[in-house]
Amino acid sequence: MEALLEAALRLAAPLLLAALGELVVERAGVVNIGVEGMMLAGAFAAFAVAAATGSPALGVGAAAAAAVALGAVFAAAAVLGRADQIVVGTALNLLALGATGLALRALFEGGAPTAPGVADVALPGLAALPGVGPVLFRQSPFAYAALALCAGVALALARTRAGLVLRAVGEAARAADAEGVRVAAVRVAAVLFGAAAAGVAGSVLTLSQTHVFTEGMTAGRGFIALAVVVFGRWRPLGVLGAALFFGLASALQFRLQARGSDVPYPVFLMFPYAVTLAVLAFAAGRAQAPGDLGRPYAREGKAG
Amino acid sequence: MSALRPLAAAAAALVVAAVAIAALGLPAGAALRALAAGSLGGPAAWTATLLKTAPLLLTGLAVALAFRCGVWNIGAEGQLLAGALAATALATRLAPGAPAPLLLPLAALGGAAAGAALAAVAGGLRAARGVSEVISTILLNFVAIQAVAWAVQGPLQEASGAYPQSDALPAAARLPALGRVHAGVLLALLAAPGAAWLLFRTPLGLRLRAVGHSPVAARFAGISPERHGVTALALAGALAGAAGAFEVAGVTGRLYQGLSPGYGYTAIAVALLARLHPLAVVPSALFFGALEAGAAAMQREAGIPSVATEVVQGIVILFSVGFALPRRGA
Numbered sequence: 001m002e003a004l005l006e007a008a009l010r011l012a013a014p015l016l017l018a019a020l021g022e023l024v025v026e027r028a029g030v031v032n033i034g035v036e037g038m039m040l041a042g043a044f045a046a047f048a049v050a051a052a053t054g055s056p057a058l059g060v061g062a063a064a065a066a067a068v069a070l071g072a073v074f075a076a077a078a079v080l081g082r083a084d085q086i087v088v089g090t091a092l093n094l095l096a097l098g099a100t101g102l103a104l105r106a107l108f109e110g111g112a113p114t115a116p117g118v119a120d121v122a123l124p125g126l127a128a129l130p131g132v133g134p135v136l137f138r139q140s141p142f143a144y145a146a147l148a149l150c151a152g153v154a155l156a157l158a159r160t161r162a163g164l165v166l167r168a169v170g171e172a173a174r175a176a177d178a179e180g181v182r183v184a185a186v187r188v189a190a191v192l193f194g195a196a197a198a199g200v201a202g203s204v205l206t207l208s209q210t211h212v213f214t215e216g217m218t219a220g221r222g223f224i225a226l227a228v229v230v231f232g233r234w235r236p237l238g239v240l241g242a243a244l245f246f247g248l249a250s251a252l253q254f255r256l257q258a259r260g261s262d263v264p265y266p267v268f269l270m271f272p273y274a275v276t277l278a279v280l281a282f283a284a285g286r287a288q289a290p291g292d293l294g295r296p297y298a299r300e301g302k303a304g
Numbered sequence: 305m306s307a308l309r310p311l312a313a314a315a316a317a318l319v320v321a322a323v324a325i326a327a328l329g330l331p332a333g334a335a336l337r338a339l340a341a342g343s344l345g346g347p348a349a350w351t352a353t354l355l356k357t358a359p360l361l362l363t364g365l366a367v368a369l370a371f372r373c374g375v376w377n378i379g380a381e382g383q384l385l386a387g388a389l390a391a392t393a394l395a396t397r398l399a400p401g402a403p404a405p406l407l408l409p410l411a412a413l414g415g416a417a418a419g420a421a422l423a424a425v426a427g428g429l430r431a432a433r434g435v436s437e438v439i440s441t442i443l444l445n446f447v448a449i450q451a452v453a454w455a456v457q458g459p460l461q462e463a464s465g466a467y468p469q470s471d472a473l474p475a476a477a478r479l480p481a482l483g484r485v486h487a488g489v490l491l492a493l494l495a496a497p498g499a500a501w502l503l504f505r506t507p508l509g510l511r512l513r514a515v516g517h518s519p520v521a522a523r524f525a526g527i528s529p530e531r532h533g534v535t536a537l538a539l540a541g542a543l544a545g546a547a548g549a550f551e552v553a554g555v556t557g558r559l560y561q562g563l564s565p566g567y568g569y570t571a572i573a574v575a576l577l578a579r580l581h582p583l584a585v586v587p588s589a590l591f592f593g594a595l596e597a598g599a600a601a602m603q604r605e606a607g608i609p610s611v612a613t614e615v616v617q618g619i620v621i622l623f624s625v626g627f628a629l630p631r632r633g634a
Contacts, residue, residue, distance in 0.1 A: 087576060091617075094615075094617045098617070101611030101612070102324065105607075220443070220446050223439060223442045264454050264458055269450045273443045276443050277447070280440065281429050281433050
């Protein structure tokens with residue numbers, strides 16, 4: 001049981017990071033379905049830089065930087081250019097898939113190396129607590145980072161002026177504009193923050209889980225992160241719960257698979273996607289979505 | 305509609321991709337030569353291009369039709385696979401005893417129906433539960449991919465059990481040849497004016513476009529955006545499902561994993577480059593079909609991974625539609 005919960009948190013970490021980033025983006029009124037591509041770019045950049053320098057920390061930084069570069073393209077086209085957000089996100093997903101595939105071939109011809117990993121950190125004292133100790137306090141640093149980010153985003157949204165401004169922009173952009181908020185600037189900042197989070201989420205895959213990069217290795221995790229935001233009803237604690245739910249589902253999937261059963265392998269692989277759909281069917285509803293979600297904003301006097 | 309902008313977008317995307325390949329230290333010159341020779345250089349290359357164009361045409365129409373109704377169908381890939389799966393199941397397991405002349409229509413219609421059914425799941429969830437079709441159609445792609453993987457290792461695996469693939473489709477279920485290509489290429493070509501007619505000349509098409517233009521106004525006019533969203537997705541799914549049926553019945557002859565190199569995702573670029581106009585989908589699909597065929601040659605001869613075409617697709621989307629799409633309604 002302890003091992004299962006420990007694995008659940010470990011597997012939830014990348015989803016939680018990416019989903020918290022997307023939560024901030026969506027609370028600002030923007031939908032970025034390019035999360036998948038940003039995670040993939042992050043996974044590749046982390047792998048390439050960590051393999052070249054031997055430093056996982058530099059890898060994480062490179063992951064954030066690569067994803068932020070994609071985020072800048074998204075912000076330029078979809079926020080400043082007011083192009084359709086779904087279309088731009090789709091373009092970025094294709095772009096990231098192609099570019100990482102090409103770069104993998106160009107940089108690592110003749111066999112890719114493995115990237116150095118990020119070791120688990122046991123918090124002294126706490127890790128020895130019975131029950132929760134090994135689950136919560138002997139974890140990958142990414143898991144701590146994801147939990148800390150969750151607390152940070154929750155506090156910032158609820159208790160700070162920046163959080164208030166962000167929510168105002170997402171709920172009613174025109175009203176926020178009338179109050180003197182620079183809507184576009186807030187949205188660009190949110191998109192870049194979400195991109196950085198997605199990039200770091202991608203780095204978890206190559207630095208903490210597999211240590212190698214394969215073409216298209218995110219395999220839809222970015223899209224599941226989008227679903228996590230909806231399932232979590234656009235609230236940080238809801239997103240935490242939703243990400244842990246998916247982490248637990250994945251951990252159970254691996255355990256059942258390892259135990260050997262009559263259920264064919266592809267059915268296990270189908271599991272997370274089918275669960276996500278089922279969850280959305282029961283939990284969705286746009287009632288809790290930010291009011292101006294997905295709507296480009298043009299100031300009056302400019303063509304919209 | 306000016307044709308200049310899409311042409312410029314396509315050309316610019318090719319240039320950017322070539323520069324990126326060169327910047328990575330890969331042989332860009334050889335890559336472009338292989339790309340051109342593999343897509344347009346001679347009858348064999350043209351055949352390859354046309355064979356890749358057919359599924360892109362049908363899935364491109366599937367995306368364009370749904371987008372026109374304000375529905376973001378990112379699921380053409382899954383719908384294509386559902387069509388291939390159903391057509392194979394019908395031809396090799398469920399109905400091989402059917403009268404020979406019926407087998408091909410049965411497989412093709414079954415494929416279209418399966419694609420429509422998968423898309424309708426997303427449409428139903430959207431209409432009944434408010435689930436974003438963007439997310440649901442993407443998730444259904446992954447479900448369909450694994451369903452094919454399961455089928456070819458399980459119920460549809462070939463009798464010898466040697467490889468994870470289905471038995472060969474019986475001859476009566478194969479599409480007849482038309483010169484060097486199969487008859488599905490012609491059917492795909494005819495689907496474009498068919499879709500244009502549906503969209504611009506029928507009451508249903510008018511209602512679909514009305515919903516895409518403004519769901520609120522449509523509702524005031526007594527047109528249900530939810531119901532028409534389901535209809536648009538089902539129509540789109542049928543087109544993509546037919547594309548899958550044509551692939552197994554016309555090209556591969558069997559079902560296996562990796563049957564589609566991502567036609568359903570490329571379809572988004574096809575539809576957007578065509579500015580969502582069904583007739584413009586024909587040249588757009590031809591462009592991406594040539595790219596797909598050329599990329600295979602590029603990988604063989606210049607060692608450039610064919611995934612490079614995704615870069616071209618992404619840039620085409622950014623360049624061509626960036627700023628000129630119908631807005632999603634409020």
